Amino acid sequence: MKITSNSLSYRNGSFEGIDFTSEKGYAVRVLNNSIAIAYIDSEDWDKAKESIDLALKKSESNGKNNISLGNAIKDNWIVQQKKKIEDFSLEDKISILKDNDKEMESHGTAVRINGMADKLIEQRYRNSIGSDISGNIYRVSYIYVMGFVNGGNFEQSIQQFGASSGFEYIDSLNLAKRIEEDAKGLKESADSRQPKEGDYDIIVGPEISGITAHESCGHPTEYDRIIGREGAQAGESFLTGKKFPYRVGSDEVSIIDDPTYPLSYGYYRYDDEGTPARKRYLYKNGMTNEFILNRESAYFLNTDSNGGGRSSSWDMEPLARMSTTYIEPGDYSFEELIEGIKHGIYIKSFTEWNIDDIRFNEKYVGKDAFYIENGKITSRVKRPTIETNTIKFYSSVDAVGKDLEFTAGTCGKGDPEQGVEVWMGGPHIRLRKVHIK
Amino acid sequence: MDGWPTHPSQEGAYKMNESEIQNLVNKLENKGFTEYAVTSINSRIEQVRFSQNSIDLTNLWDEANFHVFVAIGKKIASTVLKDVAEMDITIDKLWKSANSSPENRSFAGINPEKQKYPYNVNHRAVQHDLHEFSQAAIQSALDNGAERVAGTAYNIFEKVRTSTKYNKCEYTTGGIELNIRSFRGGFSGQEGIHWGLQSNVSKSDFERMGSESAETARVTERKESIEPGKYTVIMSPYVIGNIISSCAESLSYYSVETGMSSFGDQIGRKVAGDGVNLVDDPLDSTGDGFRACDDEATATKKNRIITDGQLNTFFHSYSTAVRSGSRTTGNAGIILPMPWQLKILPGRTKLSDMISGMKNGLLIENCWYTRFQDYRNGIFSTVPRDGVFLVQNGAIKGDLSGIRISDSFRNILSNIEEISSETKNAKWWQEVSSTNMPYVKVKNVNISRAF
Numbered sequence: 001m002k003i004t005s006n007s008l009s010y011r012n013g014s015f016e017g018i019d020f021t022s023e024k025g026y027a028v029r030v031l032n033n034s035i036a037i038a039y040i041d042s043e044d045w046d047k048a049k050e051s052i053d054l055a056l057k058k059s060e061s062n063g064k065n066n067i068s069l070g071n072a073i074k075d076n077w078i079v080q081q082k083k084k085i086e087d088f089s090l091e092d093k094i095s096i097l098k099d100n101d102k103e104m105e106s107h108g109t110a111v112r113i114n115g116m117a118d119k120l121i122e123q124r125y126r127n128s129i130g131s132d133i134s135g136n137i138y139r140v141s142y143i144y145v146m147g148f149v150n151g152g153n154f155e156q157s158i159q160q161f162g163a164s165s166g167f168e169y170i171d172s173l174n175l176a177k178r179i180e181e182d183a184k185g186l187k188e189s190a191d192s193r194q195p196k197e198g199d200y201d202i203i204v205g206p207e208i209s210g211i212t213a214h215e216s217c218g219h220p221t222e223y224d225r226i227i228g229r230e231g232a233q234a235g236e237s238f239l240t241g242k243k244f245p246y247r248v249g250s251d252e253v254s255i256i257d258d259p260t261y262p263l264s265y266g267y268y269r270y271d272d273e274g275t276p277a278r279k280r281y282l283y284k285n286g287m288t289n290e291f292i293l294n295r296e297s298a299y300f301l302n303t304d305s306n307g308g309g310r311s312s313s314w315d316m317e318p319l320a321r322m323s324t325t326y327i328e329p330g331d332y333s334f335e336e337l338i339e340g341i342k343h344g345i346y347i348k349s350f351t352e353w354n355i356d357d358i359r360f361n362e363k364y365v366g367k368d369a370f371y372i373e374n375g376k377i378t379s380r381v382k383r384p385t386i387e388t389n390t391i392k393f394y395s396s397v398d399a400v401g402k403d404l405e406f407t408a409g410t411c412g413k414g415d416p417e418q419g420v421e422v423w424m425g426g427p428h429i430r431l432r433k434v435h436i437k
Numbered sequence: 438m439d440g441w442p443t444h445p446s447q448e449g450a451y452k453m454n455e456s457e458i459q460n461l462v463n464k465l466e467n468k469g470f471t472e473y474a475v476t477s478i479n480s481r482i483e484q485v486r487f488s489q490n491s492i493d494l495t496n497l498w499d500e501a502n503f504h505v506f507v508a509i510g511k512k513i514a515s516t517v518l519k520d521v522a523e524m525d526i527t528i529d530k531l532w533k534s535a536n537s538s539p540e541n542r543s544f545a546g547i548n549p550e551k552q553k554y555p556y557n558v559n560h561r562a563v564q565h566d567l568h569e570f571s572q573a574a575i576q577s578a579l580d581n582g583a584e585r586v587a588g589t590a591y592n593i594f595e596k597v598r599t600s601t602k603y604n605k606c607e608y609t610t611g612g613i614e615l616n617i618r619s620f621r622g623g624f625s626g627q628e629g630i631h632w633g634l635q636s637n638v639s640k641s642d643f644e645r646m647g648s649e650s651a652e653t654a655r656v657t658e659r660k661e662s663i664e665p666g667k668y669t670v671i672m673s674p675y676v677i678g679n680i681i682s683s684c685a686e687s688l689s690y691y692s693v694e695t696g697m698s699s700f701g702d703q704i705g706r707k708v709a710g711d712g713v714n715l716v717d718d719p720l721d722s723t724g725d726g727f728r729a730c731d732d733e734a735t736a737t738k739k740n741r742i743i744t745d746g747q748l749n750t751f752f753h754s755y756s757t758a759v760r761s762g763s764r765t766t767g768n769a770g771i772i773l774p775m776p777w778q779l780k781i782l783p784g785r786t787k788l789s790d791m792i793s794g795m796k797n798g799l800l801i802e803n804c805w806y807t808r809f810q811d812y813r814n815g816i817f818s819t820v821p822r823d824g825v826f827l828v829q830n831g832a833i834k835g836d837l838s839g840i841r842i843s844d845s846f847r848n849i850l851s852n853i854e855e856i857s858s859e860t861k862n863a864k865w866w867q868e869v870s871s872t873n874m875p876y877v878k879v880k881n882v883n884i885s886r887a888f
Contacts (some may be wrong), residue, residue: 011695015539016711017774020530023502023519036495041502041519051499060566063492090537098539111696111813147696147813154813228488231587232618232627233866235822239616278595296493315498352810354841356820361839363818365810383810387841387887415486415589415616417867435888 001025001124001314007117008090010097013105018090025268025314030055033062035296039315049387049395068305070275070296072130077269079137081166081373085118088167096170103168104146107183111147111156118141123314125274128284133274139164139265139421141408142173146182150190156351157367162265162408169263185380192382195371199433201330201344202386203372204335206405208350208364209327209426214411216254216390217248218322221282221290222308222413223297225320235343238390242280243370245287249394250331252429255283257292259307259323265408266323266422273309273318280306282325286394294320312418319414337399338431339375345384345436346370346377363387385437396434401427446821457521461503462600464528470535472508472547472602474733474771477501479596482611484690485567488587490575492568506732506771507531508547511540543772548755548765550601552736558608558729560634560722562594565613570643574617577647579859582655583619587648590615594634594727599734606730611813612637614725616865618823619650624836626653627803627823629865635722653802653824661827661835663884669798670842670882671791671828674861674874676804676821677849681715681779682870683807684815684846688742690757691773697812699847700748708748710853712784715743717768718873719753719777724862726778726871737777740766743850752776780873784856791855793831799884800826800833804842805868815846818885843885852880857858 002024009016025041026048038055040048059065095358097114104112141162148155159182163169206213219225220237228236239246259268259277268277273295281289293301294309297320312323338346347366355362366384370377386393406425412418458477465473466606484496495562503528514534518527578586593611600606612634618627628646632638672680687698701706709715719728719737723724730736735753741749754769768774776868802824809817818841827835855878863874 014542016543017513017515017541018534018538019515020534021517021519022523022527023517025500025519025659034492034495039496039500041500042615043520051497055495055497058495058497058568061492061495063487063494080545090534094539113695152814154811156810157813193866228585228587229493231488231620232589232616279812282750296689315500317494317496352808352816352818354806354808354818354820356839357805357822361820363841363885363887385885386887389839389887412867415484437885 002122003119003313005117005119007115008093008097009113009115010101013101013112014093019398021142023191027275027314028052028055030059031067032056032059034059034061036063037317047192066299067128067295068303070295070304072274073271073274074132076134079164079267081138083167083171085120085138085140085166100144100179102173105178105182107180108148108366109146109183109186110149111145113145115143125270125272127274131274133270137164137268138166140169141169141265142170142175144179145261146179146186148183150191153190155186155189157186160263160408163263164265164267165263180194184331188380189367189382194382195345195384195436197437200434200436201341201430201432203344203346203428203430205348205428206403206426207407207428208347210407210424211350211364212393213255213325213327213426214322214354214409214422214424216359216362217282217391218257218292218325221292222320223291223293223301226291227297227300229297230413231240234413235415238358238360239288245289247287248283248391249286250397251285252287252397252400253283253394254281254328255325256328257282257322257325261324261423264324264406264423266420268323271307271309271318272311273305275305275307275309277307294318294323310420311421313413316414316416316418319418321413321420322411322422324423326355326404326406326424327400327429329382329404329427332401334401334403334428337401337428338372338377340430341372342374344372345381346372347384351383360390362390386434387437388434393431396431397429398432399430401429403427448450458598458600461524464524465507467530468528468760470507471510474506474547474599474601476504476597476599476732478504481594485571485590485594487571487575490579490586492571505531507535508544508732509535511542512538512542512650513537513541514538515546530774539793543756543760543777545756545763547601547603547733548735552604552606552730552734554606554729554736555720558680560609562611563592563613563634563638565592565638567592570640573640574615574643574647578617578619578651581648583621583651585620586617588615588617597728599730599732601734604734606734609634610725610727612636612725614864615643615646617646617650619654621651622658624654625823626650627721629863629869631725631862631864631871632799633722633724633727656824656826657836659835661837663827663837663840665885667881668884669878669880671795671798671800671876671878672864673802673876675865675869676801677781677877678863678869678872678874679807679819680846680849681781682872683817683870685776685779687815687846688751689774690751690753690761693751699814703748706748706752707746707851708847709743709746709747712856713743713746713850713853714741714782716741716780716782717776718780721778724778724873726873728777731767733766733769733771735766735769736763781856781875782875783858783860783875786855786857788857788859791857791876791878792828795828795831798828798829799837812870817846818843839887841885842882844883849879850884853877854880
C-alpha cells in the first residue's frame with residue numbers, strides 16, 4: 001500500500017503550515033498455531049524476510065488460528081475524480097482557507113481554525129488462495145472549528161466534511177454559507193436558555209440520526225466486538241450473548257451500512273482483506289439483522305466475510321469496521337413530522353456526545369436546537385441533553401423522514417487506535433417522550 | 438524480540454543510521470532552508486493481543502522514518518520521509534511548499550541555544566517473551582475469579598535522533614505496556630500500566646496486573662443506583678489520568694493563544710486544591726514517556742506545572758515562549774507544545790483510609806470516552822467503567838451503572854481535597870497517555886445518569 005497525503009491549516013487569521021507525507025509498506029499475515037502479522041516498510045528483501053520469518057516463529061505459539069478464506073478474486077478499481085487532487089494548487093487551497101477564516105472573522109467569532117487535507121491510497125491485495133486486487137482511492141476533507149465568546153459563555157462548533165472524490169467535493173460544500181449560518185446559530189445559542197428538565201416529544205436532525213446509527217447500531221453490530229476481540233479497549237457489545245434476531249427498537253427503525261454508497265468518505269469496492277463490499281442491513285424493522293464481519297470474525301459465525309475488514313494504513317491489522325452507516329429514510333416530510341408535536345424540541349445538531357463501551361448508555365448534547373409549539377418551530381434552546389440508552393432511543397422512534405443527509409467522521413477502534421474515514425447519516429426522525437435535561 | 442537489534446551500539450542494524458541523517462541535514466542546508474529540525478525514529482515494536490482467555494494475534498512492526506520540519510524565514514513546511522531513496526524529491530517539495538506558503542506569523546525560529554543533554558539516555562531494549570507473560574497474566578486473572586480476559590501487551594524500542602542547525606540529540610525510549618481487562622458476570626476490572634526501559638518488569642508484574650483486574654471485577658455483585666447530583670468521588674489513577682490526559686492541551690500556550698483555554702490569565706493563581714502538584718517529567722525512564730529532547734532538540738526537563746494548587750507555567754516550545762515572553766519548557770511540538778509524562782505527585786493519605794473515611798460517595802476505577810461541549814471552559818463528560826462503586830459508611834455497598842462524570846476540568850482540579858500515597862504508572866489505549874497518577878478524592882463532582 002502507498003499513501004500520499006497533504007494537509008494545511010489556518011488559525012485565527014494566520015497560516016499554520018503545510019504537511020505532506022508519502023509512505024508505503026507491506027503487511028504480511030501468516031496463519032499457523034496462531035496468527036501473526038509483519039509490517040515492513042523496506043524494499044530490501046533480506047530485511048523483509050527477517051520480519052516475515054520472525055512472524056512465522058511467533059505464530060508457532062498457541063492461540064486463535066483461523067480466518068474465513070473466501071474465494072479467489074482478481075480485479076482492479078479506482079475512485080474517479082473530476083477536479084484532480086494532483087492538479088489543485090497549494091495557492092488554491094490556501095485561498096479557500098483564508099477566505100473561510102475571513103468569513104468567520106466577519107461574524108465576530110473568537111476562535112477560528114480551518115484545515116484541509118487530501119489523500120491518495122494505492123493498494124494491492126494478494127493472498128495464498130489466488131486473489132489479486134488493485135485499488136486507488138482519493139479522499140478529500142475539510143474541518144473547521146469556530147468558537148463564539150459572550151461574557152463567560154462559549155459556544156463551539158466543530159464540523160468535518162469528507163468524501164471519496166476529487167476537489168469538486170470541496171467546491172460543492174458552499175462553506176461560506178454554512179459558516180454564516182453556523183456563526184449566527186452560535187451567537188443565538190450563547191444568548192438562549194437551557195430547557196426545563198422533563199419528557200418531550202422531539203425531532204432530531206440527520207446529524208444526530210447519523211451519530212446514533214454509528215454509535216449505537218454500527219459499533220455494537222461489529223462482530224469482533226460481540227465475540228470480545230476488542231474487550232480490553234473499545235469494549236464489547238450490548239448484543240454479546242443475545243439470541244438473534246434481537247429487538248432493539250420500533251418497527252420504523254432500519255439501519256444500513258453500505259461501503260458502496262457513492263461519494264462516501266468511507267467508500268470502497270473491496271475491503272482491505274480483498275473481500276467485495278456490499279450493502280448490509282444491520283437493524284431491520286427494529287430487529288438485529290446482519291453483523292459487520294471481517295475474515296477473522298466471520299470464521300466464528302462459520303460464514304464468509306461481508307466486506308467489513310478495514311485497516312487505517314498498511315501497518316495496521318484489518319478489523320470489522322463501518323463505512324457509511326445510516327438510518328433508512330421513511331415517508332414523512334419535515335412538515336408532517338413537526339405537525340404531530342404539540343410541545344417539544346427540535347435538536348438539529350450536536351456538540352458533546354459519548355457512549356459506554358457496550359454501546360448502550362449514550363449522551364448527545366444539542367448544538368442547534370429549538371422549541372416546537374403546536375407544530376411550529378419557535379425560540380432557540382441551549383444545549384438540550386439526551387442521556388438515554390440504545391433500546392429506549394430506538395423504541396421511541398414513531399416516524400422517520402424521507403430526507404437523507406450525511407456527515408463525515410473519523411471512526412476510532414483497535415489497538416493501536418486506527419482512525420478510518422466514514423459517513424454517518426439519516427433523515428429527520430421523531431421520538432416520543434424522551435427525557436431532556 | 439528475538440532477531441532484532443537490542444543495543445544502540447548495533448548501529449548498522451538501524452535502517453536510518455547516523456550517516457543518512459547527516460546526509461539529509463547537509464542537503465537541507467545546501468538547499469538554503471534557514472532552519473530545520475529532523476527527527477529520525479527507528480522503531481521495533483511487538484504487540485500481543487488476547488481475548489476470551491487466549492492469544493488472538495502477534496503484531497510486529499519494524500519501521501523507520503524521518504520527521505522533517507523546515508523554514509525559510511517564517512515560511513514553514515513539514516513531512517514524514519519514509520524512503521531515503523525519495524530524499525531529493527522530498528527536499529524539492531519541501532522547498533516549493535514553504536516558498537509558496539504565506540508566513541506563519543507565530544513561528545519565531547528553532548531554539549538556537551546550545552543544549553546539554555543527560556548522558557544516560559541510551560537504554561537497552563527490554564528482553565521478554567510477551568506470549569509467556571501474557572499467558573501468565575491471563576491465567577492469574579482466571580485464578581482470581583475472572584470468567585474471561587482480554588488485553589494487549591507491548592514491547593516497544595525506539596532509537597530517536599533529533600538534529601537542528603544548533604543541536605543534536607539522541608536517545609532510546611520505549612518499554613513494556615500491559616492493558617488487561619477481566620470480566621465476571623456483568624462486572625469488569627481493568628489495569629493499564631507502562632514500564633520504561635529502566636524498569637525491572639517481570640512475569641510476576643503481569644500476574645499481579647491480571648489478578649488485580651480480576652479482583653476489581655469481583656468486589657461486589659450487588660447493583661445499586663443513585664440520583665444525579667453532586668458527590669464526593671474517589672477517582673483512581675486511570676480516572677484522574679484520563680481527565681488530565683484529555684485536558685492537558687488546555688495548559689499548552691498554543692491553546693491559550695487560540696482561545697481554547699480558560700487558564701490564559703491564571704499564571705500565579707490558584708487553579709487546584711492545596712495539595713495538588715502537577716509535574717511533567719519526561720526524564721523518568723521508569724516510564725515509557727521518557728524522552729531526552731523535544732521536537733526542536735531542546736533538552737527536556739522536569740517542569741512543575743502546578744505547585745501546591747498554583748499554576749506555574751504553560752507547556753512551551755521556543756516559538757510560544759518567545760511570543761509570551763517566557764522560556765521554552767522543552768515541550769515542542771514546534772507549533773503545538775504538549776506534555777510528555779504527567780504526574781500528580783503523591784499525597785499522604787492511604788487509599789484504604791480514603792475509602793474508610795467516606796460517608797456517602799463514589800469510588801470510580803476507570804472511565805473512557807471523554808468529550809467536551811465547551812473546550813474553552815473545559816466542560817466535559819466521561820463514562821465510568823470497570824468498577825463504579827457506591828461507598829457508604831466506609832464500605833463498598835454496590836456497583837453503579839449508567840452514570841457519567843459531567844463536570845469541568847477547573848472544578849475537578851479545584852475540588853481535589855485528598856491525594857493518595859499510592860501511585861500507578863497509568864496508561865491505556867488513547868484514554869490515558871503515559872502518566873504517573875495517585876488516587877484523588879474530589880468533592881462536589883457532578884454526576885449525571887441516563888433516563
